[in-house]
Amino acid sequence: MGRGTAAGLKAAIFGILAFVALFSAASPGFSQTPAQTPAGNTPPAQVREMMQLMQAPEVKQWMATQMAAPSAADSASQNQMSVLSGLLQHARRHVSMVSDAAMTLPSQIGNASSLFFGELAATGWSRMIAQFLAIFLLGAIVESIARYAFRRRRRRLVQMAGMHLTPRVVPALIFAAATMLALFSLSWPPLSQSVAILCAVALIVQRFTICLGGVLVDLIGLARAEEERQGVIVPIMPSRAVALFWYRRSAIFVIYFMLGWAAIQSMEPLGFSPSARLFVGYILGIGLLLIAIEAVWSRPQKDEKRGHGISWALTVYFLLLWGLWVTGFNWLLWLGIYVLMLPRVLAVSTIAVKSLQQTEASFLASRRIATVLLDRGVRALIIAFAAIWLGQLLGVGADTMAAGDKMVDKIARGVIGGIVILLAADLLWHVVKAYIDGKLLGMSLDGGATDEEKAKHARFQTLLPIFRNILAVVIAVIAVLMVLSGLGIEIGPLIAGAGVVGVAVGFGAQTIVKDVISGMFYLWDDAFRVGEYIESGSHKGVVEAFSLRSVKLRHHRGPLTTVPFGELGAVKNLNRDWTIDKISLNVTYDTDLVKAKKVIKQIGQTLLENPEFGPHIIETLKMKGVEQFGEFAIEIRLSMMTKPGEQFVIRRNALAMIRNAFRENGIEFAVPTVQVSGDRAAEVDAAAARYAAHARAGGEPAA
Template sequence: MKTLLQRYVQVLHVLGLIVLMAFATTAPLSAQSQMLPTSGTNTADTVTLPDPLTPEAIHEMVARMSDDQVRGLLLDRLDAVAAAQSAPAPGKGLIATLEETWTAFYSPGLSAIGKLSHLGSKQIEALSNFRSAFGDMGLLKLFAFMAIAIAAGLAAEMIVNRISKRWQGTEATADDATLWSALGFLARRFGREILGLVAFYVALRTVGLALLSPAQLSFAGPFVTYMIWFPRLGAAVSRFVLAPHRSDLRLVNIDDRWAAYLHRNLIGLVLLGGFTMFIIGFNTANGVAIAETRIAFWLNSAVHIYVALIFWTAREGLTQMMLGTDPDRSRFDVWVASAYPYFAIAVAAVTWVVVQVLSGFGYFKLLLTTPHYTTMFWLLLAPVIDTAIRGLVRHMLPPMIGEGAVAEAAYKATKRSYIKIGRVIAGLIVVLRVAEAWNLDLRNLAAAGVGERFAANSVEFIMTVATGYVIYELVSLYVNRQLAKEQTSVAGVEGDLGGGEGGGAGGSRLTTVLPLALVSAQTAIMVIFGLLAVGSLGIDITPLLAGAGILGLAIGFGAQKLVTDVVSGVFFLIDDAFRVGEYVEVGGTMGTVEKISIRSMQLRHHRGLVHTIPYGEIPKLTNFSRDWVIMKLMFTVPFDTDPNKVKKIFKRIGAEMIADPLYKDDFLEPFKSQGVFQFDDVGIVMRGKFMAKPGTQFTIRKEIYNRVRKEFDANGIEFARREVRVALPGLDESDNLSEADKTAVAAAAGAAVQQQVEAKAAEAAAAKGKK
């Protein structure tokens, strides 16, 4: 028992002050005089904390405590301290956070300005330390061995380039260069350069490891990497993309002047960035810390200023590059191309601000991995990425469906959709790469603090919106292609609309249903992903759903007529009662179905009038354009005409037209005679008929009229004309009639004609009334 007590006393000597002082600072003052129950068997014993809590009083209290009391007191206090440490710390206010951020932003600059006078001396100190570490002879050996290693690397690169030169293939000439030939040539050249650089690095490293000591390698390795290998790699990439000396092989749309300018300055930019990383590591390795000179501030600022200067000077060329060579540009594409140089300058400025803030907070270890350079690289690579997307779309896009304006519009819309989808996917990849550069795990950000949760919610919001947009474009792309396919299949008929007299053929059922399906699908996608995006920000969407349900009920009760129209329209479409382009009659209103919506249809009369009819007000619909039409034609010939002769003429005309390439595809049944239809008071009424596709009957009818007239003339057949014959007694004496008698005869004939005209008009009115 004494051994156990001694052990607890030893423990309390170490932890007693920490635990009890933590208790004194976290518990209420009244608790210091509280009687604590023991955890042993004797529950009546209590421990009173001494007041004041001095080391002597603690030792005296522990000396008179039992083992159970010591154990219980120690466990209770350790639990209290653990609970206090696990409790969330009070968050900082917005004002305090902004003040800290502002201080972190300007403090590196002030510190760099304050230490500017020591910059030269500290740099000389670093060089002096470097010289002292190796000595004059050691430096001579270092540079000599480095020269030998570099020469060995260059020799290895030259040998590899000569061996791989036959892989280059035939160089495309300016006259026959295409995208694929230029891309193949540049890719092979780029591969040769990369292979040569790899040989250079391997040979240099092999010779360097053999000649240089580890201390010498600590200088030679970063120098070769940052000052030689990286700039040469950047030059190879720039030659692949810009081809400064071969405009016919250039992959981006930019002229020679700006291509050469960007090529030179991109190499200079990589060289400046490499020098920045090298000198920081050099000073640190030679006893001069980053904070002592703040040279990183000046060099990093120079890099960002250089980037802004490049994009400001070459804004004309960069705008050309973003526009590309595709003639199908939208106004948004032109605006983006014009704004891109200024966006690049803004990226350089914002990245510089972020670096200063992180420097003020002391995140030098993160900044040494150059995430800001990676961010600028990906964000400023936008013209190349966009050019690649448009090039792939232009050469992988399916061919245009059909011909004409409808097919061309659909083709352009399809190309724009593919480009938009490619841009969204590329944007997501860039976001992931930038997040990786800053060591941000986008999946686990939500498990961190408030700021990280906000970042995670923002990233999830962006991802949700981007996913919804891609699905929106894919659905629109599929529906528009199907719609274009259906529309171009009937484009020839839609242009005529029944010869301008109504009754033209309509489109397919998909042509009518697909626009409504597209609108419905787009609306559903926007609503669903809109709610998901709002929910990803941490906002409870349950009230929104409840409000939408209440709104739906209100619409259902307050707009019953609207519901009736919508439901009626659904059943009309299910029954396939009409299609866009068909000629219909609704309650005495006739016209071509020009447009449909979820609650009404628009009819275009063949004289230009437009009628809007809600579906709920359609009692009966007559369709004049469905499947086929039969046209019956009447011809009146004199009584002495041979009907068989007319019948043969009709048969011959029908045979000629069914063989005519201009009309044969429009006939379903040829024109033929139906014989004598009736006799009237003028002559014999002969009737013929034909069956044709809707919309073509009027053109065929006109041609039949012309051919019948010509055949009748050729065969000596006249059309019957209305005549009035007046029988007068003593007509043999007509030459002896006086003027008064002739006037009387003419008046009697006129009265007879007028009587017959009125009779015919009455018969027509009666027939129309019965109809």
């Protein structure tokens, strides 16, 4: 016997037994004992035996177990069949509802026409026609007058505003203001007021779509012209012809969509049923489908080899989306739209921001936060809006198709909330980073800066990068905790566990903790700043950068040393306030010290008057006096007070000037000399006499 036959027989037996048990429990006649049963209704012996068997505890327990625990394969197949059948039934009900609405649509149109035209007749045909014409025409007329009035001043306005958006945006704002003025300044009956509001909204949306599309096309054209002028081509930047093609197709799509939206929304106050509105929407959606297919097949820069394949794939994809819409699977429809359109919308926003940055560089150069808001904010708003909208659609789908599945709803809300939180954290971090970087770049000092301004600049250069890194960690931790909380995870135990782990890590990594804490106190005491020359033990150099646990020192010969804060110890800062440089000179004992002092004083005055050295000299070069008497020279001491780091150059030039001045004034530097004493002259005379005597005798000269 096969598995299917056995399962069917088992189910049949369970059904018969359950039916009998239910009937016996519900029927008072079957609850009587045989003695109490009337004589005319006495059941046969076989029935009495079956009833007695069913009353046995073992049989009841076995039946309950078998009915409560069906096989895993049966339960899985039943779940799959229930899901598929539910989806199929949902599609059938939706299509049936819409098809039934098509049969009643003529009668609903007649009722709505009589209702609307009756209101128009009661109010006055001429008045209502004039009011609707004002809604449709007043904005365009006022915009045309404004364009004519400002045509001569357009170039001046562009130069004053410093932006190319003004000629496009201002007319659209004038159009919207005139249309809304016409709407609110006129009195409307109830039905006409609803229709007028929808028409005004549709007109304004269409006008701003044309405005923004034209702005984007202009920005792309200006950006491409700037790229060609500079000789640098950005790969993602399309040409003006491509941008103009998609602008026209998108404008047609939006205009058609808004007209259809206004028509469908106007049907509700006129008494049309929801199914009738859906039917009209599906019919109008065919036009949207044809516009999208035409744009795909006639798009520019289409690859000849792959172009037709992509066009056919997109055509099938659009037809599938329209089919999902007609069958009522709105959440699948929007999911498919997001998969196709969200990357393109983000790419268009990136192109728009880059074009705006290139064309409006003079306007955005000093507005780093505005640039970040354009770059990150637009994308964050697009993704957040898409996530929230899709979440609402999924919530409706979950309530409809999987009622009672609260965990799925909770996870979906947590995921969507997490996306929004991460986008907000990313935007906040980039805004703060742009602000700090702007502060760092904007603190460039000119030659006339005071010492206090330089010290403040160095302190900001030191502390702001560390504050930026700490802020990044804080924002990331808070965002992650908020996302986990939104997903339903208890963050209290996580925080407590993180505290325990932090204590354990602190004990296990005492050196790192020591470095971090030491660095905090060094910065608190303002022991050194970026750009200062320090010495600590065997380490010395210019401070180039900081981290949370170490400092980077650049030696004057080039090597870069990374020193943990815990190893610095006592720090000698050679760039604070002032420094005294002392010079020792050795002159001969016959030197006129008064004259030497005057010469050195004159050299100090010359250094002080020098425009290159004078601003860095606090106390000019002067002679302090005689330091000591040496074996061969008199040692005199000179000193000067300069700004930190400037003493080396001034010292070298001062020594060169001292040498030249001493030579001109007859002052000699003392150097060590060796003198040999003895009766050398007598020995020379005796040798000469011996040589002369031998010469007279005709002999050889004595050695």
